[in-house]
Amino acid sequence: MTEPTSPVTQDVLTVPRKLPEGGKLNLVGLTRAELRDALIAAGTPEKQAKMRVGQVWQWIYHWGVRDFAAMTNLAKDYRALLDRHFEIALPEVVTCQVSLDGTRKYLLRIAGGHEVEAVYIPEENRGTLCISSQVGCTLTCSFCHTGTQKLVRNLTAGEIVGQVMVARDDLGEWPKPGEPKDETRLISNVVLMGMGEPLYNFENVRNAMQVVMDGEGLTLSRRRITLSTSGIVPEIARTAEEIGCLLAISFHATTDEVRDKLVPVNKKWNIATLLDALRDYPRLSNSERITFEYVMLKGVNDSDEDARRLIKLIRGIPAKINLIPFNEWPGSPYQRSDWERIEAFADIVYKAGYAAPIRTPRGEDIMAACGQLKSATERARKSKAQIADEAGL
Numbered sequence: 486m487t488e489p490t491s492p493v494t495q496d497v498l499t500v501p502r503k504l505p506e507g508g509k510l511n512l513v514g515l516t517r518a519e520l521r522d523a524l525i526a527a528g529t530p531e532k533q534a535k536m537r538v539g540q541v542w543q544w545i546y547h548w549g550v551r552d553f554a555a556m557t558n559l560a561k562d563y564r565a566l567l568d569r570h571f572e573i574a575l576p577e578v579v580t581c582q583v584s585l586d587g588t589r590k591y592l593l594r595i596a597g598g599h600e601v602e603a604v605y606i607p608e609e610n611r612g613t614l615c616i617s618s619q620v621g622c623t624l625t626c627s628f629c630h631t632g633t634q635k636l637v638r639n640l641t642a643g644e645i646v647g648q649v650m651v652a653r654d655d656l657g658e659w660p661k662p663g664e665p666k667d668e669t670r671l672i673s674n675v676v677l678m679g680m681g682e683p684l685y686n687f688e689n690v691r692n693a694m695q696v697v698m699d700g701e702g703l704t705l706s707r708r709r710i711t712l713s714t715s716g717i718v719p720e721i722a723r724t725a726e727e728i729g730c731l732l733a734i735s736f737h738a739t740t741d742e743v744r745d746k747l748v749p750v751n752k753k754w755n756i757a758t759l760l761d762a763l764r765d766y767p768r769l770s771n772s773e774r775i776t777f778e779y780v781m782l783k784g785v786n787d788s789d790e791d792a793r794r795l796i797k798l799i800r801g802i803p804a805k806i807n808l809i810p811f812n813e814w815p816g817s818p819y820q821r822s823d824w825e826r827i828e829a830f831a832d833i834v835y836k837a838g839y840a841a842p843i844r845t846p847r848g849e850d851i852m853a854a855c856g857q858l859k860s861a862t863e864r865a866r867k868s869k870a871q872i873a874d875e876a877g878l
C-alpha cells in the first residue's frame with residue numbers, strides 16, 4: 486500500500502473578502518476599542534463614547550437585539566444615526582441539520598457566498614459549540630476532510646462571533662427582559678475545532694474571542710474556550726498572552742516520520758519544537774493543562790509502543806489526552822482503530838497518570854463529527870477556473 490503523503494500546504498485559491506453591500510459597517514465582532522472608534526467616527530461625541538459603547542454592546546451581546554430601533558435607552562435621533570452608519574449582521578443559516586443524538590450542524594453563508602459549518606453538541610452537563618475560523622484550510626492533514634477543500638478564506642472576527650450568536654438564536658438562548666435570569670447555559674463552552682487553522686487567522690480569532698469572553702454580553706470565561714491547533718509554533722506564546730484560553734494540540738503521532746504524513750505542518754515545526762513551545766503555555770496562559778488530541782488510525786499510530794512513546798514525549802507538561810476515534814469521510818484513506826485497540830492505548834496512557842478520555846463520535850449521521858466538516862458548496866469538486874469564476878476573480 487502506498488501511504489498517503491501531503492504537502493505542507495495545499496494548492497489553494499485564497500479568495501479576498503468582499504465588502505458588505507450598502508457600505509454599512511457591521512458592528513458584530515468589533516472589540517470595545519474598535520466599536521468606540523466607529524461610534525466616534527459616526528459622530529458620537531468623545532465624552533459620551535464610553536457610555537454609548539456600553540449601551541450598544543449590551544443590546545447586541547446581552548439582549549441579542551438586531552435592530553437599532555429596539556435600543557430603547559438611546560434617543561431616537563441617535564438610533565437613527567446608528568442605523569445610517571451601521572448594521573448588526575450575522576451569517577445566514579442555510580441549513581440546520583439535527584442528528585439522532587441531538588447534535589445540530591449549521592451550514593452558514595457568509596459574504597461572498599462562501600460557506601462554513603458550526604456544530605452544537607449537547608451533553609448532560611454542558612453544551613459545546615464548535616466553530617470555524619476559516620473557509621476550508623490551507624493545511625493538508627491527510628485524515629481531515631476540511632483539508633481537501635481548495636477554496637480558503639479567513640473568517641472575519643464578526644463571522645466568528647456570528648457563529649455563536651446564530652447558535653444562540655437557534656437555541657433560543659437570549660435572555661428575555663423582565664424574566665428572571667436563567668443560569669443554565671445551553672452554550673456553556675466554545676471550541677475552535679471546526680474548519681480551518683485558527684492560528685493562521687490569529688488577529689480575527691483573538692478579537693472574536695475577546696468579544697465572546699467580555700464580562701458583559703456573551704460572557705464565556707476563557708476557561709470555557711478551547712483553541713485547537715495543528716501546531717503553528719510561532720503563534721503559541723501569543724495565544725497564551727493575548728487570548729489566554731485553553732489549548733488543544735492536534736498531536737496524532739509520536740514520531741516525526743509519521744507526524745510528517747498525518748500533519749504535514751510537522752515538516753516546518755517538528756515534534757521537539759512543538760513540545761518546547763508547549764512547555765511554556767500553562768505558565769504564560771495561567772491555565773492548568775493542555776489537551777493533546779490523538780486521532781486513532783488503524784495500524785498507523787495506535788500501537789502500545791506509540792502510547793508509551795507519547796507518555797515519554799509529554800513528560801513534564803500538564804496534559805490530558807483526548808483520543809478521537811477516526812471519523813470517515815468519502816474517500817478517506819484511513820480506517821478507525823478497533824475499539825479494543827483504542828481502549829488498550831487509553832489504558833497505557835491512563836496508567837501513566839493522564840486522563841485519557843475516548844471522544845464519543847457525535848453527529849456522524851449528519852457528517853458533523855470531528856474532521857468531517859467541509860462546506861457543501863465545495864463538496865462537488867470544482868475546477869480552479871470554476872472557483873475563480875464564481876469568486877469573481
Ligand code: SAH
Pocket residue numbers: 622626628629630677678679680681682683713714715734735736778779780809810811812813814855856857
Ligand atoms: N485546524 C485545527 C482545528 C480543527 S480540527 C486543528 O487541526 O487542530 C479539530 C480536531 O479534529 C483536530 O484534532 C483534528 O486533527 C481532528 N480531526 C480532523 N479530521 C479528523 C477525522 N477524520 N476524524 C477524527 N478527528 C479528526
Ligand code: SF4
Pocket residue numbers: 622623624625626629630631632679680681682715735
Ligand atoms: Fe486544517 Fe486542522 Fe484539518 Fe489539519 S486537521 S487540515 S489543520 S482543519
